[in-house]
Amino acid sequence: MLRLEVAADDLLRTRFAVSPLFELGGLLRRLAGLAPLGPFARLRPEYERLRTETELDAVVALHTARYGADFVGPPPAGMQQTAQDDLAAVRATPLDVARREIARALAEGPRVGAAVRETLHANDVVERLARALEAAWTALLAPDWPQLRAICETDVVHRAGRLGEGGWAAAFAGLHRRVRWHDGAIELAAPAQLPGADPGVRTVPSDGTGLLLVPSALIWPGVGAFMDPPWRRALVYPARGVGALWEPAPAGAGALGELVGRSRARLLLALEEPASTTQLAAGLGLAVGAVGDHLAVLRRSGLVRSARAGRSVLYRRTALGDALAAQHSALGSG
Numbered sequence: 494m495l496r497l498e499v500a501a502d503d504l505l506r507t508r509f510a511v512s513p514l515f516e517l518g519g520l521l522r523r524l525a526g527l528a529p530l531g532p533f534a535r536l537r538p539e540y541e542r543l544r545t546e547t548e549l550d551a552v553v554a555l556h557t558a559r560y561g562a563d564f565v566g567p568p569p570a571g572m573q574q575t576a577q578d579d580l581a582a583v584r585a586t587p588l589d590v591a592r593r594e595i596a597r598a599l600a601e602g603p604r605v606g607a608a609v610r611e612t613l614h615a616n617d618v619v620e621r622l623a624r625a626l627e628a629a630w631t632a633l634l635a636p637d638w639p640q641l642r643a644i645c646e647t648d649v650v651h652r653a654g655r656l657g658e659g660g661w662a663a664a665f666a667g668l669h670r671r672v673r674w675h676d677g678a679i680e681l682a683a684p685a686q687l688p689g690a691d692p693g694v695r696t697v698p699s700d701g702t703g704l705l706l707v708p709s710a711l712i713w714p715g716v717g718a719f720m721d722p723p724w725r726r727a728l729v730y731p732a733r734g735v736g737a738l739w740e741p742a743p744a745g746a747g748a749l750g751e752l753v754g755r756s757r758a759r760l761l762l763a764l765e766e767p768a769s770t771t772q773l774a775a776g777l778g779l780a781v782g783a784v785g786d787h788l789a790v791l792r793r794s795g796l797v798r799s800a801r802a803g804r805s806v807l808y809r810r811t812a813l814g815d816a817l818a819a820q821h822s823a824l825g826s827g
Contacts, residue, residue, distance in 0.1 A: 495681040498699040506703025514579035515566040519711030528713035548625045551612040557602035562594040568727040641710040643775035648708040648732035668730040669716040708732035767807040
């Protein structure tokens with residue numbers, strides 16, 4: 494079990510963040526066969542091309558069943574993090590830090606080939622891996638990032654609401670079944686499904702810099718943590734609503750679609766949690782302007798309401814909207 498001690502100063506500095514390259518690492522694990530591939534099977538041909546044309550195999554070698562090198566998916570700075578921000582952080586990694594994490598990955602993972610070993614032992618290994626990551630990001634994940642980011646942002650809106658209602662204990666609750674708040678620390682139980690999981694307790698003391706909470710759409714096997722210097726302490730957990738990625742898109746919206754129109758029905762069903770126009774557009778693959786127009790109709794009809802949260806306007810269903818969505822679910826998509 495891992496215990497991340499959280500002092501009062503930490504709570505003052507704890508915040509949410511998103512990590513494009515951490516998501517890329519999750520996708521690479523799936524494409525390498527370390528986790529279920531699901532809807533991303535369509536990316537396998539492009540993945541195989543990158544393996545032959547770039548040094549991507551060296552990146553993949555740094556992701557094992559129980560460990561992932563932190564420097565190829567470093568903790569993000571905040572909610573506005575971009576892939577280019579992440580790549581800059583990768584390129585800034587001190588060589589001694591990269592070598593330490595590479596050595597651990599090679600010790601814990603399967604034997605690698607001579608070409609991969611040569612890359613990982615090179616003096617310019619950090620730059621070579623950064624180039625492979627950049628190529629993989631562009632070809633594999635960048636097209637899907639708006640949808641994945643919308644899922645993560647919607648989760649943060651939910652957690653922020655829990656924080657406002659019940660404090661940090663409420664915000665931490667429900668992050669994952671292996672995570673709990675106990676006696677001044679976040680406790681992370683070892684994943685029993687992984688062979689060789691350490692049954693002991695490791696305590697990471699508070700350093701007063703706070704904790705990053707990072708929702709993820711592609712994390713496997715469910716929750717992870719950054720805990721070793723020089724990286725900032727961070728807890729990565731599965732974002733709410735990520736299950737929608739693994740479900741086939743509905744062909745229509747059934748009777749609800751006949752009543753309010755298919756696009757408006759999809760928007761109403763998507764508002765299980767509050768979301769902004771931009772998040773809804775990214776998640777559903779609709780134009781932002783069209784989403785705004787549909788939401789205006791739903792609001793005038795008494796099915797949704799809006800409220801400002803910082804610089805964003807968030808929409809949520811009304812009681813009437815909840816009733817229609819519940820009736821749709823009870824009847825099925827038809």
